[in-house]
Amino acid sequence: MGLKKIMHPCKYDLQRHPDGDPLSSFLLHRSAYSGHLDFFTSPRVKLLPTSVEESTVKKEDTVQSKKQKTRTIFSRTQLYVLSDRSQRQKYLSFQQMRELSNFLNFCYKQVKTWFQNQRMKCKRQQENNWPMNSNSVTQNSSATIEYLGFYAYSQGFLMNAFGNLPTWSSQTWYNPHWSN
DNA sequence: TATCCATTCATG
DNA sequence: CATGAATGGATA
Numbered sequence: 001m002g003l004k005k006i007m008h009p010c011k012y013d014l015q016r017h018p019d020g021d022p023l024s025s026f027l028l029h030r031s032a033y034s035g036h037l038d039f040f041t042s043p044r045v046k047l048l049p050t051s052v053e054e055s056t057v058k059k060e061d062t063v064q065s066k067k068q069k070t071r072t073i074f075s076r077t078q079l080y081v082l083s084d085r086s087q088r089q090k091y092l093s094f095q096q097m098r099e100l101s102n103f104l105n106f107c108y109k110q111v112k113t114w115f116q117n118q119r120m121k122c123k124r125q126q127e128n129n130w131p132m133n134s135n136s137v138t139q140n141s142s143a144t145i146e147y148l149g150f151y152a153y154s155q156g157f158l159m160n161a162f163g164n165l166p167t168w169s170s171q172t173w174y175n176p177h178w179s180n
Numbered sequence: 181t182a183t184c185c186a187t188t189c190a191t192g
Numbered sequence: 193c194a195t196g197a198a199t200g201g202a203t204a
Contacts, residue, residue, distance in 0.1 A: 071190040071197045091183090113198060116183070121196085123184095188199070 074114075078104050082111075086118045 074082070081104060085092070092100065092115060094108070101111040 069189055069198055073191080073197085094181090110197085112182080114196095116185095117197065119183090120185075182204090184203080185201090186199100187201105188197105190195105190197085192193105192195085 072106070072110065078106075082114055083118070086115060090119060091115075 081100070085100065089096075092111075097111045097115070098108050101108045104111070
């Protein structure tokens with residue numbers, strides 16, 4: 001009727017990770033976490049040590065309560081998993097994306113969007129005759145191994161081998177709104 | 181349905 | 193200002 005399309009409530013919602021990334025904590029624990037791991041020493045890593053946590057502050061009550069597009073800041077771990085996957089596989093199917101989103105704890109839509117943007121970015125670089133130097137992400141990282149092994153990703157099974165998920169399992173900071 | 185693409189717009 | 197997540201339209 002009068003309403004063309006219901007605005008999804010998930011659209012303009014504050015979309016920040018309360019925590020930098022639970023994933024990394026988990027991964028750190030899983031791997032030989034000796035003191036401080038350099039972990040993701042991606043060449044493109046920007047200096048944001050506490051930034052992640054700082055970024056958490058959302059402008060919730062700012063007067064600018066207009067339709068602000070929220071730009072999600074993915075944690076380095078999440079980005080790593082995403083890039084790693086994108087390098088192997090350019091296109092994922094629903095299932096794969098859903099599984100991935102499930103693992104990373106954000107919705108399918110976000111994964112899809114990320115992959116899309118990633119493809120465009122990649123394309124850009126090729127068109128610009130980029131030197132194609134440094135391989136972006138570090139080739140090998142325990143993260144991938146852990147991540148693959150833990151979730152038996154290739155198998156298509158979504159089960160955690162350890163049974164007990166840390167507090168961050170989901171629900172704490174998972175927005176049901178975004179599961180679109 | 182998803183993807184491509186230009187564009188918007190929040191962040192650093 | 194550059195990067196990049198998210199949007200909307202066009203298209204298959």
